[in-house]
Amino acid sequence: MTSRTPATIDEADIPVWSHRPKVMPKKVKGPIRNLKWLVMAVLLGIYWGVPWLRFDRGPFAPDQAVLIDLPGRKAYFLWFEIWPQEIYILAGLLIVAAIGLFFATAMLGRVWCGYACPQTVWTDLFMLVERWIEGDRAQRMKLDRAPFSVSKLGKRAAKYLSWALIGAMTGGAWILYFNDAPTVVPALFTGSAGFAVYATVAFLTASTYLMAGVARENVCTFMCPYARFQSAMFDKDTLVVSYHPARGEKRGKHKAGESWDGRGHCIDCRQCVEVCPTGIDIRDGLQMSCISCGLCVDACNTIMDRLSLPHGLIAYDTERNLELAAAGKPRVWRFLRLRTIGYGLVFTLAFAGVLYALIARAPLEASVLADRNPLFVRLSNGDFRNGYTLKLLNKSNEPQQVAITLDGLAGGELSILSHENEASPLIDLAPDTVAAVRVFVRLPAAAWGGAPLDYGFTIHDAARGLTLTAPARFEGPQK
Amino acid sequence: MTEHRKYEIDPVTGSPIHPHSWDGIGELETPPPRWWVLVYLVCIVFALGWWVAYPAWPTISGYTKGLLGFSTRADVAEQIAAAKAAQAPLNDRLAKADYTAIAADPELSAFALAGGKALFGENCAQCHGSGAAGNVGYPNLLDDDWLWGGDFATLQATLEHGIRATTDADTRQSLMPAFGKDGMLTRAQVDDVAAYVLSLSGGAADAAAAERGTQVFADNCASCHGDKGVGLRDTGGPRLDDAIWLYHGDVKSVAAQIWNPRHGVMPAWAGRLDPLAIKKLVYYVHSLGGGE
Numbered sequence: 001m002t003s004r005t006p007a008t009i010d011e012a013d014i015p016v017w018s019h020r021p022k023v024m025p026k027k028v029k030g031p032i033r034n035l036k037w038l039v040m041a042v043l044l045g046i047y048w049g050v051p052w053l054r055f056d057r058g059p060f061a062p063d064q065a066v067l068i069d070l071p072g073r074k075a076y077f078l079w080f081e082i083w084p085q086e087i088y089i090l091a092g093l094l095i096v097a098a099i100g101l102f103f104a105t106a107m108l109g110r111v112w113c114g115y116a117c118p119q120t121v122w123t124d125l126f127m128l129v130e131r132w133i134e135g136d137r138a139q140r141m142k143l144d145r146a147p148f149s150v151s152k153l154g155k156r157a158a159k160y161l162s163w164a165l166i167g168a169m170t171g172g173a174w175i176l177y178f179n180d181a182p183t184v185v186p187a188l189f190t191g192s193a194g195f196a197v198y199a200t201v202a203f204l205t206a207s208t209y210l211m212a213g214v215a216r217e218n219v220c221t222f223m224c225p226y227a228r229f230q231s232a233m234f235d236k237d238t239l240v241v242s243y244h245p246a247r248g249e250k251r252g253k254h255k256a257g258e259s260w261d262g263r264g265h266c267i268d269c270r271q272c273v274e275v276c277p278t279g280i281d282i283r284d285g286l287q288m289s290c291i292s293c294g295l296c297v298d299a300c301n302t303i304m305d306r307l308s309l310p311h312g313l314i315a316y317d318t319e320r321n322l323e324l325a326a327a328g329k330p331r332v333w334r335f336l337r338l339r340t341i342g343y344g345l346v347f348t349l350a351f352a353g354v355l356y357a358l359i360a361r362a363p364l365e366a367s368v369l370a371d372r373n374p375l376f377v378r379l380s381n382g383d384f385r386n387g388y389t390l391k392l393l394n395k396s397n398e399p400q401q402v403a404i405t406l407d408g409l410a411g412g413e414l415s416i417l418s419h420e421n422e423a424s425p426l427i428d429l430a431p432d433t434v435a436a437v438r439v440f441v442r443l444p445a446a447a448w449g450g451a452p453l454d455y456g457f458t459i460h461d462a463a464r465g466l467t468l469t470a471p472a473r474f475e476g477p478q479k
Numbered sequence: 480m481t482e483h484r485k486y487e488i489d490p491v492t493g494s495p496i497h498p499h500s501w502d503g504i505g506e507l508e509t510p511p512p513r514w515w516v517l518v519y520l521v522c523i524v525f526a527l528g529w530w531v532a533y534p535a536w537p538t539i540s541g542y543t544k545g546l547l548g549f550s551t552r553a554d555v556a557e558q559i560a561a562a563k564a565a566q567a568p569l570n571d572r573l574a575k576a577d578y579t580a581i582a583a584d585p586e587l588s589a590f591a592l593a594g595g596k597a598l599f600g601e602n603c604a605q606c607h608g609s610g611a612a613g614n615v616g617y618p619n620l621l622d623d624d625w626l627w628g629g630d631f632a633t634l635q636a637t638l639e640h641g642i643r644a645t646t647d648a649d650t651r652q653s654l655m656p657a658f659g660k661d662g663m664l665t666r667a668q669v670d671d672v673a674a675y676v677l678s679l680s681g682g683a684a685d686a687a688a689a690e691r692g693t694q695v696f697a698d699n700c701a702s703c704h705g706d707k708g709v710g711l712r713d714t715g716g717p718r719l720d721d722a723i724w725l726y727h728g729d730v731k732s733v734a735a736q737i738w739n740p741r742h743g744v745m746p747a748w749a750g751r752l753d754p755l756a757i758k759k760l761v762y763y764v765h766s767l768g769g770g771e
Contacts (some may be wrong), residue, residue: 009495011483017513188535222512375611377621378767380721387621387768417766418582440768445722 018174022144023217023279025127025466026137026271030298037359039115040124042062048169051176060431062398068178080358083395084290090096092354099350101226103343105233107317107335109240113226114293119219122212123277126163133159137274158217164205171204219279221289228288235319237334241292242317243272243283245377246326251283265313271303272314282314294374364400364429365393366470375475384443384476390437390457402461404439407469409455411447415440441475450479493679563646566590574755578631588762595763598756602748611767616726616743621767624723626715628649629771634761639749642715653715658699659738666738668695673734676700679708679720682728 049187053065055078062069068078075082075090082089104111113120134140136154146152152229175184187193188201210220220227234240248266266283273281275296278289282296300314321331371387379385394400401424406412417438420426429435456469482528486495486508529535533545533561554634569590573581581587600609613619627637637651639661644650658664675692677684696708705711708719717725725743726736748757764770 008485008487011486014486014495014508015510017516018510022514145591373608374612374621377612377619378722380624380718380723381624382722384623385768417768418588438766 020218021279023277024137024140024144025277025279025295026274026299027131028275028295028299028302030301032294032298036115036124036293036295040121043121044125045063048173051173052183058397060181060399064180065292066177067180070178072228080361081395083393086357086361089357090355092350092357094352096347096354099343099347102233103340103347104228106235106238106337106339106343108290108292109238110227110230110290111235111239111445113220113224113291117291119211119224120277120291120293122208123216126212126216127277129162129166133162160213163209165414167205167208167213168201170208171201174201174204175299217289220278220291233339235325235339236335237318237337239316239318239322240286241282241290241294241297241314242286242322242325243314244312244317244321244322244325245283246322248283248313260309265304265307265309267303267307271299271301275299286319288441315375361395362466363394363396363464364402364459364461364466364468365395366457366468367393368457368470368472370475376477378477379442383442384445384474385440385442385446386474387437388441388457388472390439390459390470392427392429392435392437392459394431394433394435397431399431400429400430400461400463402459403427404437405458405460406441407456409441409443409453409474411444412455412474413442415442433473441472442475443476448476448479450476452476488596516576528701570755573758578758578762578765591759591762592766594756595758595761595766598695598752598765602644603760606612606743606745611764616741618725619723620764621769622723623769623771624718624721625769625771626653626710626712626717628712629765629769631761631770634764634770637745638757638761638764639747641747642745643742644745647749650747651715653703654742655703655736655740657739664695664699664737668692669734669737670730672696672700673737676708676719676733677728677730680722682727682730684730687771735751 029400050066051064054063055065055076056063057076061074061081062076064076065078069076073084101112130140134143143152145156160328172185172188175188179193179197180199184193184213188197211383215223241264245264247264249264251264251266251268254260254263254267273279274298275298277280277293277295280287280289282290294316297314297316301311304311304313317331318333320334324331367390369389369391371389375386377387390404392402404414404416406414412473416425416427417440419427427435427437443453453474454471455474456471458467458469460467484498486498488494489496489507492507494507497506497508499506503766507596530543531545531548533549534542535545536543569587572584572587573591576584576587597609599611607613607620609615611620613621615744618624623629625633629632634644640647640650642651643654656663659669660668670692671688671692672686672695673692675690675696676687678686678689697706700708703711703714703716704719705716710716710718711721724732726732726741748760752760
């Protein structure tokens, strides 16, 4: 990127703001481009398609396969259902994703950026539309320079409107993950959807337009934090987009029929620069702005074909291989390294942990909140009594009934507020809710030894054969 | 025509180098990106608009109100009104329901408890404690001991009319004479009866003194506190044979209370709180574990 600049500048000529050249990538054809189209189609397909999948959860829960129900404080994903207190599962998923990213980066460099990052996918889509409307690089540059005209206005308007439409579809699809898709889409158009829905659509439409239409490579170069620390995961065996200087230099123009002796294979055609979506010159070596999309590989290979030279002047290769090639030695591939094995192991463990947490999730849970003000109450006959609020979580989609008994408190007597007159009361638990049950435990003065007693509440769900014990503590005066 | 300085260009960044330097360290004069400068300018314009639209500038006697008439006080008032309106249907149902009906309706019960708890914190916690565990001289509302009774109707009457409240003719009155101070009993008799009273609940007391105090109690105390100190709710005479004491349960404190008793006062709440609030409070207090 270092262009020739004069050695000095007059104080008055220092600009108020910096001028960055517009990057106008050229169309490119090749296997990597095809792979990128495929990845883009799959990812966008997932994004726009998944909210429409139905999943029967019975009468008490929504039937959308993937749904984050914010008012209901629940998240549904196929068979899995996540409650707010299980948000650690989401944290676990984020950890899994982060380690997965590290693993992929150690193996294949900034491959996430080049293929799967939403910024890349949507920018690619926006550029595709741009190319359809305004033509390829040369035509776009010409249009950019052209004076104002009806035709220019028409093209620009068509482009901006198309972008806005894609932006709206992007924002529109996002809310489907938080609302029942078949209900909210008609509501969206009839104006009966909520303020949050419209605000979200508006915000995401604007941000999609700004990010994929206006900011583009600036996001990858200046905003993305991942770009800043990805190099920490790189080593000499990481696969990165590499220009082989040993083969390419000394670069220069080449006439048909000329001998290749004494010069490099790079003919300085600048195709690799022109197709680059971040506007860099890969021949300057690996740099932060390179998103590893490999379009320069396709572009260079096309030229190599034309020159009847072998592919791979620019290729996915490792730093080690660049050195070996320079020394005239054969390539080595070392995918199993301490770093990749480590990341792989941690990834597997984290993933297994999250999966276990999801699968082993109990449909019934209880937590005990002991009264603290006061810790205990003295009754007329000298007995001590502790009050508790039991939070009973029915995490299933069906109503349940549970019985509560004391476990391990000799002489203790349980009474449940609002069920005082029942011999063996059953507590009703509505589906997918937390029931708060107020209970009192009474202990004869004779049974109190002067130190807190640890025991438990046994919650028994006869219908499902579930029993669980929630730990509790009985407090009294110190003797 | 001013003299312009020449700035050198840094070959690495392409930015001009400011001619000044400190200890040999120079400074780059990198222009900010255009969008940054534009956003900055937009912010300035936005701030000017904000000054005009919203309250902004203090004046000698107030502040500029702004064109939009925005006021956080009005906002809060609006929100309170909205919350009250949202509670109105539940309040209506609560007003019509009796206590057993409230207990049978989980939604109404939860509403009454939440309201009662808030009201308790505002009006009752000062004496009875935020957890309703009471204090010396202020009854514990969590236990099973009641001076006047712990069922809904009695609780409601106590709350409405108060205890020894000067403003309410129907208030609960129970006054214990100052047996020692007014010379009705001698010091020895007071000590004896105090020992007897303690022995009723199994407290540590001088057996001989307690024996002597038996007759003193029967003559002077049983009329209000009942035979053997079982308490009399009609007169509000506290139970003396249990483990619960309003003013400490040691012999000195009991004797002091006989010599010159202290009396707590609870205001009559009927005029201070509306009937619905009292209903919520009664329901809440009854739920604390001592309700009968």
